[in-house]
Amino acid sequence: MPRRSSGRVTLQDIADRVGVTKITVSRALREPQRVSAPLRERIESAAKTLGYIPNHSAGALASGRSHSVALLIPSLSNAVFSEIQRGIEDGLGASGYQVLIGHTGYSFLEEERLIDTYLRFGVDALILPGTRHTEHARHLLRCADIPVVETLELTDTPIDINVGLDQTAAGAAMTQAFIDQGRRCIGFLAARMDHRTQLRMAGWESALRAAGLSTEHCLTTAHPSTYRLGGEMLASMLDRWPTLDGIFCNNDDLAAGALFECQRRRLEVPQALSLAGFNGLDIVEATTPPLATVVTPRRRIGETIADRLLARLGGAPRQPASENLGFEIQLGGSL
Amino acid sequence: MPRRSSGRVTLQDIADRVGVTKITVSRALREPQRVSAPLRERIESAAKTLGYIPNHSAGALASGRSHSVALLIPSLSNAVFSEIQRGIEDGLGASGYQVLIGHTGYSFLEEERLIDTYLRFGVDALILPGTRHTEHARHLLRCADIPVVETLELTDTPIDINVGLDQTAAGAAMTQAFIDQGRRCIGFLAARMDHRTQLRMAGWESALRAAGLSTEHCLTTAHPSTYRLGGEMLASMLDRWPTLDGIFCNNDDLAAGALFECQRRRLEVPQALSLAGFNGLDIVEATTPPLATVVTPRRRIGETIADRLLARLGGAPRQPASENLGFEIQLGGSL
DNA sequence: CTGAGAAAAGTTACCGGTAACATCCATTGC
């Protein structure tokens, strides 16, 4: 059954050239050992000569498997997510799964839209940042019945796989580090009030309460974090609360911006003011003094996600569970 | 023709429920005006009730269009690409095209692999960073015969659409700015020797040659840029060439790292040494002094790409051309 | 009231693969 010669090269084109049927070609390319060696070679060479590119849609439609997983990330420019992504790709290794990246811009609605989009694509699994989702998103995930990973933060009620760290505990631990260094008036500076920020802030509050210290010195904004913003917010806080002797910034970018502002004001860090960030990005070791931070195991989170996902995709039963990969306080020199 | 009730909801399921055929349902969802109002409403409500999720593979296979474009980016953590991406998404707006993001890690081979992957997915267009590609990648693109955008840098021989800026001219212009400020011994510091870096370096060289200055003070490495690396490389350069009075860093991250190192060494910038970066990221305005940089119109590049792409996808003929969106020298205070 | 033409809905075939089952043929054991 020869075919028209227009458009892309198909299995049938190769089959015609070699003189077999397309299912044999399909086998030769997917399960080489199921086809005799000489034939396999002829097919492979014909495929190469003709420039065959498999039609993923056709394969996915026929087999019901897409061999792809979607990874939604809130920000393309945040090194936190790029390292998780790298961990996932490394962990997935040669398993044959393609990672499709979607960008939510920290918006739950956009996340919902992307979940819908990728379900249409028939991805075999979804990896979501965070444990908060819209009701409709949860509904979609329930219907789809594919492995779902929630990451970065932990939850008591995971949809499926949950790999991350206790953001609240991390916030509390860093706050305790301020207290241990003798600080008594410790502020919290945060932008982009996403859920993880809120959890860290809760940790900050609880540590202060436990130590009998005031929790009123908190400045937040919905704007995205930038260095400049860190500086501006630090300025506001110092103007408003001159007695502050420590400021816990919600991430390293803000902390670095705050430090730069201190330098401009000739305010000694940490003598006059302690600073700390969160995440353990490259910049914390580049500044003077190096910034205190909470180092999060992003790479390992990615690899763990890949590992658990491959198990589920390989047939392991769904067994909702949280996996806490911990964190590490790094004092730098700014505390 | 009723069907088994397992798995996902299909057009047929909706059709059965409403009592029409699936093509009518297909029409109601894609071209609402082609179906009578009352029927359309019943279909839409049934789709909602049943939780219908279109099967993208089936649609793409049948129609030959995927309504998606692939955007390959070298680095997920570089703000340069995230802004281009945002520009593209904004520009694409409600056109219905889905942007699939792929991560090349600055590797040509990985780019080739991703081009292959996304061609299998049947994307309607491809957006590539840079104008350099492997021979096989070019071959794949030629065969695929879909709109291709090459971006960031310019080329005389674009595959199709080319939107970017003249990296060499930008490198030369910034170098000239050093010269205009009276600098005479101007080094070049670069990491991750990608093609754009090489172009900028060529610009640096040509400007120095034109001014009769030495081009020997150049330190490069294949490692990715980090703040720390910027500091270390600056240290090496100053040790080796104590007479340097200016260092043009290949990007803002390196420049910031270099500036931090200067601060540690109590080396006055710009009095003792001028510094400049490239890109115009947030950090250049946060440091003291603010860093000189080449501001690139990333957002506008993204929007322009979207615009040209929509034209091509809408049927405009292929007309290989380069579009130069220029750049802007920002002196900051470090020159 | 009739017929032309448009609008609405249906029929059929097909997109390019894959699953499941069927067939063919060469070995092998007895």
Next chain:
DNA sequence: GCAATGGATGTTACCGGTAACTTTTCTCAG
């Protein structure tokens, strides 16, 4: 010498949509 066995290949049907064409229904001019 022949059935049993199993590896290599083929046949058929189907995945879930959409294009193109056909039929039916509705509208309205004459």
